[in-house]
Amino acid sequence: MRIATVQLPIAALCLASFVACKAGAPREIEVAPSSPASIESAPSSIAPTSGSGEPASTSAAPAQGSSASSLGAPSPPASSNKHTDVAPATATTPPSAAPAVADKPVHPNRDKHGPDDVAQYIESLESKSRIAELKVDVVLSKLALPDDAIVGDLGCGPGVFTMAFSKACPNGVVYASDVEPAELDVVAKKIHDTHAHNVVPVLASLDDPHFPPGQLDVVFIADTYHHLDDRVKYMRQLAKALKPGGRLVVLDYKSGPLKIGPPPEHKLPAGVMDKEISEAGWKLLQRFDTHPYHDFEVWRVVQPWEK
Numbered sequence: 001m002r003i004a005t006v007q008l009p010i011a012a013l014c015l016a017s018f019v020a021c022k023a024g025a026p027r028e029i030e031v032a033p034s035s036p037a038s039i040e041s042a043p044s045s046i047a048p049t050s051g052s053g054e055p056a057s058t059s060a061a062p063a064q065g066s067s068a069s070s071l072g073a074p075s076p077p078a079s080s081n082k083h084t085d086v087a088p089a090t091a092t093t094p095p096s097a098a099p100a101v102a103d104k105p106v107h108p109n110r111d112k113h114g115p116d117d118v119a120q121y122i123e124s125l126e127s128k129s130r131i132a133e134l135k136v137d138v139v140l141s142k143l144a145l146p147d148d149a150i151v152g153d154l155g156c157g158p159g160v161f162t163m164a165f166s167k168a169c170p171n172g173v174v175y176a177s178d179v180e181p182a183e184l185d186v187v188a189k190k191i192h193d194t195h196a197h198n199v200v201p202v203l204a205s206l207d208d209p210h211f212p213p214g215q216l217d218v219v220f221i222a223d224t225y226h227h228l229d230d231r232v233k234y235m236r237q238l239a240k241a242l243k244p245g246g247r248l249v250v251l252d253y254k255s256g257p258l259k260i261g262p263p264p265e266h267k268l269p270a271g272v273m274d275k276e277i278s279e280a281g282w283k284l285l286q287r288f289d290t291h292p293y294h295d296f297e298v299w300r301v302v303q304p305w306e307k
Contacts, residue, residue, distance in 0.1 A: 113227040155224025159187040177202040177209040211241035235280030248299040
């Protein structure tokens, strides 16, 4: 008789579960046992089913905390088995420490004879001490350029002389040539800021400044001659950019150890620059003793009858 008492509630539970599944929503059904004796044999709850009608668990959870006070009340569901379509909670991995901020990458210099850090190099080229050493006003005074002069500034850098030529020759043109685009970016900003209408930035090749042929009154080279490769060939090529009677102006660091400028091994030995320019077909016109750390020279092309 005890077995029959247990089987009847189980059949009722199965039927109720089937009806709940057909309704499309999982339900948990609690049936009060008919007698205290049946409580010991029947499970206290039936595992819920998933939305698809399949059982959510293959075994029912045993009754917990059976007491007189809990009879007829729903037992608290186990959160880990309530719904099979909800992922169980997992321990979150603590975030790793933020990576250290990498140093700002150094922009490579296209001028292989210049420093690798272009930004720092440009800053040094525009320093007050360097500009004072270049004596820009003295150079302009010695050259005495007409206001419509056409000038090629070879190795213009950030435009220290470019902008000075632009102001001194308002009716002329200044071609600012450099192999490093970042240098020309600085020049372009100065053109914009000063509303200069007569400056043309030119991206040079390593072996060609790309000056217009036969158009220039002056080719100016400041602190750049010792950066050039195959200098004799380069100087011969520059002659083609000049008008008849045009001049080559070179301002470059003196040889040997100095308080400023590049170390001796980065410069040319004494006499090498003059020898190379002469070999390229130029004749020295003037040498100015105005700069303690620079050679300041003016050259012209040797004419055919002078050879």
